[in-house]
Amino acid sequence: MIPGVLIHSKVAEQAQSAILTKEALSFLAALHRTFESTRRSLLTARGEAQRRWDFGVQFNFPQETAHIRADASWQCAPPAPGLEDRRVEITGPTDRKMVINALNSGTKTFMADFEDSNSPTFANMIHGQVNLRDAIRREIDFQTGGKNYRLCEKPAVLIVRPRGWHLDEPRVTIDNVPMSASLFDFGLYLYHNAQELVLRGHGPYFYLPKMEHYLEARLWNDVFIFSQSYLGMPLGTIRATVLIETLPAVFNMEEILYELRTHSSGLNCGRWDYIFSFIKKRRADPSAVLPNRADVTMTVPFMDAYVQLLIQTCHKRKVAAMGGMAAQIPIKSDPKANDAVMEKVRQDKLREVLAGHDGTWIAHPLINKIVMDVFNEHMPDPNQYHILREDVKVAVADLLNTHVPGKITDEGVRSNISTSLAYTAAWIDGNGCIPLNHLMEDAATAEITRVQLWQWIKYGSCLDSGQSITVGYVDNLIDDLAPGVKQSYAGVKEDKLAVAVEYLKGQIRQVWPSEFLTSDLMWHLAVADGVDVVAGGVEEQWRMAAM
Incomplete structure (x- = not known):
């Protein structure tokens, strides 16, 4: 028009x-x-x-x-x-x-x-x-x-x-x-x-x-x-x-x-x-x-x-x-x-x-x-x-004071992984606001969980037990926890969860974390809406940003 x-x-x-x-x-x-x-x-x-x-x-x-x-x-x-x-x-x-x-x-x-x-x-x-x-x-x-x-x-x-x-x-x-x-x-x-x-x-x-x-x-x-x-x-x-x-x-x-x-x-x-x-x-x-x-x-x-x-x-x-x-x-x-x-x-x-x-x-x-x-x-x-x-x-x-009392625990890592997977899968499926553990979560929580996992791996952080937080350790936990995500949030679909797993594993391996998961994963929504993102290499640009 x-x-x-x-x-x-x-x-x-x-x-x-x-x-x-x-x-x-x-x-x-x-x-x-x-x-x-x-x-x-x-x-x-x-x-x-x-x-x-x-x-x-x-x-x-x-x-x-x-x-x-x-x-x-x-x-x-x-x-x-x-x-x-x-x-x-x-x-x-x-x-x-x-x-x-x-x-x-x-x-x-x-x-x-x-x-x-x-x-x-x-x-x-x-x-x-x-x-x-x-x-x-x-x-x-x-x-x-x-x-x-x-x-x-x-x-x-x-x-x-x-x-x-x-x-x-x-x-x-x-x-x-x-x-x-x-x-x-x-x-x-x-x-x-x-x-x-x-x-x-x-x-x-x-x-x-x-x-x-x-x-x-x-x-x-x-x-x-x-x-x-x-x-x-x-x-x-x-x-x-x-x-x-x-x-x-x-x-x-x-x-x-x-x-x-x-x-x-x-x-x-x-x-x-x-x-x-x-x-x-x-x-x-x-x-x-x-x-x-x-x-x-x-x-x-x-x-x-x-x-x-x-x-x-x-x-x-x-x-x-x-x-x-x-x-x-x-x-x-x-x-x-x-x-x-x-x-x-x-x-x-x-x-x-x-x-x-x-x-x-x-x-x-x-x-x-x-x-x-x-x-x-x-x-x-x-x-x-x-x-x-x-x-x-x-x-x-x-404003920059990072003297924060607390520790990194196995449960903290697991919570971050489960929350990241559940929310990301729901977001790709068209739902941007989901109840998890009696909290109404949106993209901000998923973003914190993603960058915290990256940060802990990047700087060789350890759990309070002494366990090093490595890519392998987090990878194994992702694989262990992914099946249970469908129980914590019943709306998660298998194919969307697979994308969330791939995305999170890619993120923890990045030199620097991506700016926003919503930017990284927008191509999934665009494709579902009928946009030809492959033309002109747009899909590849998004995929490279996400991995």
Whole structure:
């Protein structure tokens, strides 16, 4: 319909016709042609920065922006309608039942996720757009097992997380180039819903993931300005919360807020992705080896420093400092175990609200009351912007402090392997959010498990028993544990599990770990959606990245 724009899949064809309209595709093409070259240059800059860190250049706050950090006069825009009070936010993928249940959960907001809790099959991406469009217009319903699901009278405020700058959307090419997955998700949602959201008293609100530098935030801000002009909307209608979930981003927090100040609604502690990034970005540093992931809690030095600095930074600029995820799922079959898990959630959220967070995340509606009670008791106002945390003094060394008490155990290695295999197999099969060991896991956990196994092998780590962690040791455990993965997560399919085994064995042998498993394995989804990735050697490029 649009010159230069091609759709390479007929999956969800009826939904495509409703979402991939001529007008929407024209908007996507305008976004791509305006911003793709900048996105590519910023991704190249990521690789150049990584090579500098590999050669021993120290992480630090940018010298060229010291004046921005020193200037106490600037603040971000005041909260947009519906974002004044965000004490509990629920997150999850955009399937129809999930959207209804999350909006009905009683939380203040719902982050509808096209990213880490979503496997980006084309059907998932397109149906997700349909579901959000219908929810905004109060036209969404769902029937299953004789039960009807409909929206309540006052649903949660909707926030959408598009995929990160590093990801392509291979099912859509513009001028023979796959378009940015970020702009695909953002552009379709904004085009179809921005005006309707404003008419209903809110606006188009977003969570922005995986950024590493303030120039990446500048690109988003330029996209916002362009998009509002294109759609005839006032400047500042779009608002965005940035997830600080990469190690480089923690040194750019004030600059990220500054770049987005007209459109900013705060920062979020993306705790699991942050641990993943901490390991990956310090891949050449043998002093950065971490123990079992269960021991890397929010109270260890580098995590505590990250949280304290984020809260101080946000409140200095009068925006929300959002806490991390409570991934726990209620254990209905064991009341005693459930009470212990819920108490763990309560203590974690108590730590957050007392530290000064303005809200937090949950993954299950039944956790809402526990978390809401904690924030209601300790945060009587809509937020805590007035708590400036001027007592906080965080140095570079604090953010890099790897003195983490704990050890590496056989059970820790086994847990990493089982989790990595189960999630990777599910993701390839189209499911990006799965329950494992009473936790709702997404891509961030799979990424931590993958890079930890690589790190332990790379630097010759030993178990607490003295056993060396070698490729052979991990290989044998992968083979031993793979059959049991189907029992821990019943949805795992044999052929998808075989791919997950091959991928993990390839990863532990790499000189450096791959940037993202979602990039490595996207070709599986593209092939299933009918994209001819073999043409032009695209499959080989992906396969080489994955092995």
